Amino acid sequence: MRFASLLLALALAAPAVAQQQTRIPxxxxxxxxxxxxxxxxxxxxxxxxxxxxxxxxxxxxxxxxxxxxxxxxxxxxxxxxxxRVWTEPVTFPAWQRRSEHAQVLGANAQPLLVTALGGSAGGEVEAEIVRFADFAALEAAPEGSLAGKIAFLDYRMARTRDGSGYGDAGPIRGRGPSVASSKGAAGYLMRSIGTSPHRVANTGMTRFADGVEPIPAAALSLVDADQLGRLLEHGPVRVRLALDCGWDGEYTSQNVIGEIxxxxxxxxxxxxxxxxxxxxxxxxxxxxxxxxxxxxxxxxxxxxxxxxxxxxxxxxxxxxxxxxxxxxxxxxxxxxxxxxxxxxxxxxxxxxxxxxxxxxxxxxxxxxxxxxxxxxxxxxxxxxxxxxxxxxxxxxxxxxxxxxxxxxxxxxxxxxxxxxxxxxxxxxxxxxxxxxxxxxxxxxxxxxxxxxxxxxxxxxxxxxxxx
Amino acid sequence: MRFASLLLALALAAPAVAQQQTRIPxxxxxxxxxxxxxxxxxxxxxxxxxxxxxxxxxxxxxxxxxxxxxxxxxxxxxxxxxxRVWTEPVTFPAWQRRSEHAQVLGANAQPLLVTALGGSAGGEVEAEIVRFADFAALEAAPEGSLAGKIAFLDYRMARTRDGSGYGDAGPIRGRGPSVASSKGAAGYLMRSIGTSPHRVANTGMTRFADGVEPIPAAALSLVDADQLGRLLEHGPVRVRLALDCGWDGEYTSQNVIGEIxxxxxxxxxxxxxxxxxxxxxxxxxxxxxxxxxxxxxxxxxxxxxxxxxxxxxxxxxxxxxxxxxxxxxxxxxxxxxxxxxxxxxxxxxxxxxxxxxxxxxxxxxxxxxxxxxxxxxxxxxxxxxxxxxxxxxxxxxxxxxxxxxxxxxxxxxxxxxxxxxxxxxxxxxxxxxxxxxxxxxxxxxxxxxxxxxxxxxxxxxxxxxxx
The missing domain is CATH 3.40.630.10 (Zn peptidases)
Incomplete structure (x- = not known):
C-alpha cells in the first residue's frame, strides 16, 4: 500500500441541520x-x-x-x-524492471544488494557517495553540490503498530531522487523504507518533478545500508549503480468488481x-x-x-x-x-x-x-x-x-x-x-x-x- | 563450513602401554x-x-x-x-558465479529465486520438473528416466542445535546433481539446505562424478521451493533455469598463519x-x-x-x-x-x-x-x-x-x-x-x-x- 495519510485529524463537513439518527436493527x-x-x-x-x-x-x-x-x-x-461481476478499464504508463546491480569500487570492492525504485530511470553511474541522515538534510544541500555524485539517504524508519513510521519516511522515496537530481546528483541510493533485518530491499514509487532529469534511483537492504555506512567511516566510497529499468508504453488494466x-x-x-x-x-x-x-x-x-x-x-x-x-x-x-x-x-x-x-x-x-x-x-x-x-x-x-x-x-x-x-x-x-x-x-x-x-x-x- | 562428519562415534587408537597421565598445573x-x-x-x-x-x-x-x-x-x-606470521600457498581450480535466473513458464509464469551451487555447470535449460522427496527417491529413479527433465529435490532439513540436520541433507547438494545427470537430467533444482524462512537461497559445493556430464544445478529458497511444490499440485510445471557460472583456471591463495x-x-x-x-x-x-x-x-x-x-x-x-x-x-x-x-x-x-x-x-x-x-x-x-x-x-x-x-x-x-x-x-x-x-x-x-x-x-x- 501507499500511505497518502494515516491517523490524521478528521476534517468533517457534516450537515448542520437536525437529522434522523442512523441505527442498525x-x-x-x-x-x-x-x-x-x-x-x-x-x-x-x-x-x-x-x-x-x-x-x-x-x-x-x-x-x-x-x-x-x-x-x-x-x-x-x-x-x-x-x-454481478464486471470490469472497468484503467489506463496508465507501464514501468519495467529488468536488472539491477550495485557495487562498491576500489579497495573494499563488494556487491551491494539494491532494488530499483518504481519510476527510476535506467542507466549506469559510477560516482562517489554523499550521505544524508534525512530528507531535510538533502533538501538543505546547496544547489549543484551533488554534481557527479550519488546521494545516499540513510534514514531509519521506525517500527510501529499503526505504520506511522512509513509516513515519516515517505518523502525519501517519493521525492528524494527528484530533489537529489535537481541538485546535480547522477544517482540515488536510499536505505530501504522497511524494517526487515534480512537481505531484502524495498521498492516503491518515486516521481521526478517536471523539468528535473530522471536519474537511476534504488533502495539498499538495511543490511547493505549499514555496510555502506560503515565503509563511509573509513573514507570516501565510490559505487557503481547499474539499473536496467524504465517506462515503456501505455497499458490498460481493469478494476474488477463483484457485487452482492x-x-x-x-x-x-x-x-x-x-x-x-x-x-x-x-x-x-x-x-x-x-x-x-x-x-x-x-x-x-x-x-x-x-x-x-x-x-x-x-x-x-x-x-x-x-x-x-x-x-x-x-x-x-x-x-x-x-x-x-x-x-x-x-x-x-x-x-x-x-x-x-x-x-x-x-x-x-x-x-x-x-x-x-x-x-x-x-x-x-x-x-x-x-x-x-x-x-x-x-x-x-x-x-x-x-x-x-x-x-x-x-x-x-x-x-x-x-x-x-x-x-x-x-x-x-x-x-x-x-x-x-x-x-x-x-x-x-x-x-x-x-x-x-x-x-x-x-x-x-x-x-x-x-x- | 562443510560437515564431513559430526557427532559420530570415536574411532580412537590409543596406545595400549601404561603412560604418564597428562595434567595441567x-x-x-x-x-x-x-x-x-x-x-x-x-x-x-x-x-x-x-x-x-x-x-x-x-x-x-x-x-x-x-x-x-x-x-x-x-x-x-x-x-x-x-x-611469527607466515603464509603457505594453496592452489585450486577457481569457480565463478556470474548470474543466475529461474522462472516458471506458461500459465503460472513467475520468477523463482535460485542460487547456483558451487561447481555447477553454466547453461540454460527449459524443461519439465520431476520432484523427489529425498535423495533415496532420486537414487531409485530408473536409468534414463530423467532424460530432458529438471530434477527437483524437495527435502526439508531439520533445525537442530548441533547441526545434525545438515549432515542428513548433505548428499542432496554434494551428489544429487551428479546422480540426476547420470539418469539423464538436463538440470537440477533443490530446496536449499537451510532453515531460513526468508527469501534467500543457500549455495555450497556439488561434485560431478568422473564421466558424468556436469549440468546446471541450483538451490531454491525455502519459500520458492514451497511455491514450486504448490504449483506442482496443479499439474506439470516447466521451468527455465539459466546459470552463468563455471570453472575458470587455477588460482593460488594462501593459508595465513600467526603464531605465539x-x-x-x-x-x-x-x-x-x-x-x-x-x-x-x-x-x-x-x-x-x-x-x-x-x-x-x-x-x-x-x-x-x-x-x-x-x-x-x-x-x-x-x-x-x-x-x-x-x-x-x-x-x-x-x-x-x-x-x-x-x-x-x-x-x-x-x-x-x-x-x-x-x-x-x-x-x-x-x-x-x-x-x-x-x-x-x-x-x-x-x-x-x-x-x-x-x-x-x-x-x-x-x-x-x-x-x-x-x-x-x-x-x-x-x-x-x-x-x-x-x-x-x-x-x-x-x-x-x-x-x-x-x-x-x-x-x-x-x-x-x-x-x-x-x-x-x-x-x-x-x-x-x-x-
Whole structure:
C-alpha cells in the first residue's frame, strides 16, 4: 500500500441541520453475530490468498501477469457466487524492471544488494557517495553540490503498530531522487523504507518533478545500508549503480468488481476491497493479496446469508494501486455522480495482521450506528477508536469526493518487514489472522448495508483526513 | 563450513602401554581463570569480524577478494602482536558465479529465486520438473528416466542445535546433481539446505562424478521451493533455469598463519583457527569471519599474558574451505612430518553462537586433563560432553593423519538460517556471544599449551570420528 495519510485529524463537513439518527436493527445485529462465527470457521479468504499468490505470483501493474490477475479475479468472483461481476478499464504508463546491480569500487570492492525504485530511470553511474541522515538534510544541500555524485539517504524508519513510521519516511522515496537530481546528483541510493533485518530491499514509487532529469534511483537492504555506512567511516566510497529499468508504453488494466445485490436499495453500496496489483519482488501476499482475499471472502459470506442485505455489497479489486492509486482515481472519476450512493467504504491494504481498532468518518447522526458496529466487532478483539484512522489508500479518491469511510485497523508491527520486498510471500500470512479479518469485514459491511440511515456520504466536501 | 562428519562415534587408537597421565598445573589453571575474565571483557574478536566482513566483504576462494583477505589476515596477525606470521600457498581450480535466473513458464509464469551451487555447470535449460522427496527417491529413479527433465529435490532439513540436520541433507547438494545427470537430467533444482524462512537461497559445493556430464544445478529458497511444490499440485510445471557460472583456471591463495611462540617447546603447537574464504552471497560473517575473529583474538590474548605459554599457539586462517577443505588438505600434507607436534587442534567454523559443550579426542591418559579444561570452561556455561564431537572441518585432515582434536560445540540452532546464503552478514553476530567464544578458545588453547603431557597426537592412526 501507499500511505497518502494515516491517523490524521478528521476534517468533517457534516450537515448542520437536525437529522434522523442512523441505527442498525436488532435482527441485523443478531445475523451479524452468526456471520462473525461462520467467518471465523471459514478458510475462503486464506484459499484466495494462496491461489492468487501461487497461480499468478507477482503481478506488477502493466506486466503480463496483470492481465492474468484480472482474469483470476473475474473467475473467482463468479465462482464465489457474486450476483454481478464486471470490469472497468484503467489506463496508465507501464514501468519495467529488468536488472539491477550495485557495487562498491576500489579497495573494499563488494556487491551491494539494491532494488530499483518504481519510476527510476535506467542507466549506469559510477560516482562517489554523499550521505544524508534525512530528507531535510538533502533538501538543505546547496544547489549543484551533488554534481557527479550519488546521494545516499540513510534514514531509519521506525517500527510501529499503526505504520506511522512509513509516513515519516515517505518523502525519501517519493521525492528524494527528484530533489537529489535537481541538485546535480547522477544517482540515488536510499536505505530501504522497511524494517526487515534480512537481505531484502524495498521498492516503491518515486516521481521526478517536471523539468528535473530522471536519474537511476534504488533502495539498499538495511543490511547493505549499514555496510555502506560503515565503509563511509573509513573514507570516501565510490559505487557503481547499474539499473536496467524504465517506462515503456501505455497499458490498460481493469478494476474488477463483484457485487452482492441488495434486496431493497441495490443502487446503494457498501464498498470494500483491496488492490489486485503488487510489486514484482515478492508474490504480493500481504500487499495486497490479503486485502483481496479478505474482502472477497467477506462479500462471499454475506452473499450466502439466507437473506441478501438491504443494500449492495461491492467488492473492488483495484488496478495499479502501487504506482499512484491509478485504479482508485479512475474509479472515483467514473463514479463521481454516485458518491452519495457509496454509503461507506473500507479498504484492506495493510497486510494480514489482526484487526485491533475500528472507526468511521460518520458525522454525529451516525455515531451511534458506528458504535453498534464496534460492539459487534468487539468479540474479535477490536476496539472502537473514535477520532482515529482513515480510508485505505484506494478509497482516498472516493472519500475526497465526499464518500464516508470506515477504518479497520490492522496490526502493522511486522508489515514493513515484508512490504514491497522479496519476502512478501504466502508463508508470512497467518490463516487465523486472515479469518479474523474476514469476520471483521463481513460484520462491518453487512451491518452498514443493513443500517437505517446513512453515514454521511454526500458529493462535494471531502471526508478524507487532512494530509 | 562443510560437515564431513559430526557427532559420530570415536574411532580412537590409543596406545595400549601404561603412560604418564597428562595434567595441567595449578598455576596455569589460575592464569586461565584470569584470561577467561579478560576475554569476556574484550572486543577484539568482534572488531576483527567487523573489519573482515566490512573491508573485504564476500571473499569467494579464487576471487579478487581472496587476495585482499590474505593481505588482511597477515596485517591483522602482525598488528595483534603474533610472534611469527607466515603464509603457505594453496592452489585450486577457481569457480565463478556470474548470474543466475529461474522462472516458471506458461500459465503460472513467475520468477523463482535460485542460487547456483558451487561447481555447477553454466547453461540454460527449459524443461519439465520431476520432484523427489529425498535423495533415496532420486537414487531409485530408473536409468534414463530423467532424460530432458529438471530434477527437483524437495527435502526439508531439520533445525537442530548441533547441526545434525545438515549432515542428513548433505548428499542432496554434494551428489544429487551428479546422480540426476547420470539418469539423464538436463538440470537440477533443490530446496536449499537451510532453515531460513526468508527469501534467500543457500549455495555450497556439488561434485560431478568422473564421466558424468556436469549440468546446471541450483538451490531454491525455502519459500520458492514451497511455491514450486504448490504449483506442482496443479499439474506439470516447466521451468527455465539459466546459470552463468563455471570453472575458470587455477588460482593460488594462501593459508595465513600467526603464531605465539612457546617459551619451552616452541615446536609443539596447539592449533586453532577458522577459514578465511567465504561464499559470495553474504559477507561470510558467521561462516567464517567469526571463526577467524574468535581464534585470532584468543591467540592475541594469550600472547599478551605476562608469560608466554609453554608450547606455541598457532592460529591458522585456512584458504578455500568451502570448495573442499583445500587449504586444510594442503596444510596437512605440508606438515605431515609434524603431526605429533600438533598437540591438539580445534577449529571454530560453526558460526557465532555460544559454546555449550566441550570434548577432546584424548585417550585415557589425557582424560583427566580434558576434564581439567572442561572445569575451567564451566563458568562460561560449557558442559563436558565425553564421547561427542569431532574436529572442525579444517582439522579433519590433521586428525585423519593422527592429530588430537578438541571440540568446542557452538549452538547452531540459528546457524542454518544464515549459512551459505545472502543473510550471512555482520548484523547477525552477537558481540557478547563472540566474547564467550573467544574466552573459551583462549582458555582451552592456553591450558592445552601448558599441559604436562600430550593429548594423543601421533602420526599414523586416524583420530577423526568415523564418517
Amino acid at each position: 436488532d435482527d441485523a445485529l443478531a445475523n451479524a453475530a452468526q456471520l462473525r462465527e461462520q467467518a471465523l470457521a471459514d478458510d475462503t479468504g486464506w484459499k484466495l490468498i494462496e491461489s492468487l499468490t501461487t497461480e499468478i505470483g507477482p503481478r506488477l501493474a502493466g506486466s503480463e501477469a496483470d492481465a492474468r490477475a484480472v482474469a483470476w479475479a473475474e473467475k473467482k468472483f463468479a465462482e464465489l457466487g457474486f450476483d 445485490t441488495g434486496r431493497e436499495s441495490p443502487e446503494q453500496v457498501v464498498a470494500i476491497g483491496g488492490h489486485l496489483d503488487s510489486w514484482d519482488l515478492g508474490t504480493g501476499a500481504v500487499d495486497d493479496a490479503s486485502g483481496i482475499g479478505i474482502t472477497m471472502a467477506a462479500g462471499h459470506l454475506i452473499g450466502r446469508l439466507p437473506r441478501k442485505p438491504k443494500r449492495s455489497i461491492r467488492v473492488i479489486a483495484f488496478a495499479n494501486e502501487e504506482q499512484g492509486l491509478i485504479g482508485a482515481r479512475q474509479y472515483a472519476e467514473r463514479h463521481a455522480d454516485e458518491i452519495a450512493e457509496h454509503v461507506i467504504a473500507a479498504e484492506s491494504d495493510f497486510g494480514a495482521g489482526r484487526i485491533y481498532g475500528f472507526n468511521t468518518s460518520a458525522p454525529d447522526h451516525a455515531k451511534a450506528a458506528t458504535r453498534q458496529i464496534a460492539e459487534a466487532l468487539a468479540p474479535l478483539g477490536i476496539e472502537y477508536m473514535p477520532g482515529e484512522g482513515g480510508p485505505g489508500p484506494d478509497f482516498i479518491p472516493v472519500s475526497q469526493a465526499g464518500g464516508a469511510w470506515a477504518w479497520l485497523a490492522q496490526d502493522g508491527t511486522e508489515y514493513f518487514d515484508l512490504h514491497h520486498n522479496a519476502d512478501d510471500t504466502l508463508d508470512k500470512v497467518d490463516p487465523e489472522a486472515v479469518a479474523q479479518n474476514v469476520a471483521a469485514y463481513a460484520v462491518f459491511a453487512y451491518l452498514a448495508a443493513e443500517a437505517e440511515g446513512d453515514f454521511g456520504s454526500a458529493a462535494g466536501a471531502s471526508q478524507a483526513p487532512a494530509e | 595449578d598455576d596455569a589453571l589460575a592464569n586461565a581463570a584470569q584470561l577467561r575474565e579478560q576475554a569476556l571483557a574484550d572486543d577484539t574478536g568482534w572488531k576483527l569480524i567487523e573489519s573482515l566482513t566490512t573491508e573485504i566483504g564476500p571473499r569467494l576462494a579464487g576471487s579478487e577478494a581472496d587476495a585482499r583477505a590474505v593481505a588482511w589476515a597477515e596485517k591483522k596477525f602482525a598488528e595483534l602482536g603474533f610472534d 611462540t612457546g617459551r619451552e617447546s616452541p615446536e609443539q603447537v596447539v592449533a586453532i583457527g577458522g577459514h578465511l574464504d567465504s561464499w559470495d552471497l553474504g559477507t561470510g560473517a558467521v561462516d567464517d569471519a567469526s571463526g577467524i575473529g574468535i581464534t585470532m583474538a584468543a591467540g592475541h590474548l594469550i600472547g599478551r599474558l605476562p608469560r608466554k605459554p609453554k608450547r606455541s599457539i598457532r592460529v591458522i586462517a585456512f584458504a578455500n574451505e568451502e570448495q573442499g577443505l583445500i587449504g586444510a588438505r594442503q596444510y596437512a600434507e605440508r606438515h605431515a612430518d609434524e603431526i605429533a607436534e600438533h598437540v591438539i587442534a580445534a577449529e571454530s567454523d560453526f558460526g557465532a553462537g555460544r559454546i555449550y559443550g566441550f570434548n577432546t579426542s584424548a585417550p585415557d591418559h589425557a582424560k583427566a586433563a580434558t576434564r581439567q579444561i572442561a572445569e575451567a570452561l564451566a563458568p562460561l556455561g560449557i558442559e563436558y560432553m565425553p564421547g561427542e564431537g569431532g574436529p572442525g572441518p579444517d582439522f579433519i585432515p590433521v586428525s585423519q593423519a593422527g592429530g588430537a582434536w578438541a571440540w568446542l560445540a557452538q549452538d547452531g540452532t540459528e546457524y542454518f538460517d544464515l549459512h551459505h546464503n545472502a543473510d550471512d552478514t555482520l548484523d547477525k553476530v552477537d558481540p557478547e556471544a563472540v566474547a564467550q567464544n573467544v574466552a573459551a578458545y583462549a582458555v582451552f588453547a592456553y591450558l592445552a599449551a601448558e599441559a604436562e603431557g600430550d593429548f594423543g597426537s601421533a602420526a599414523g592412526a586416524s583420530q577423526a570420528p568415523a564418517e
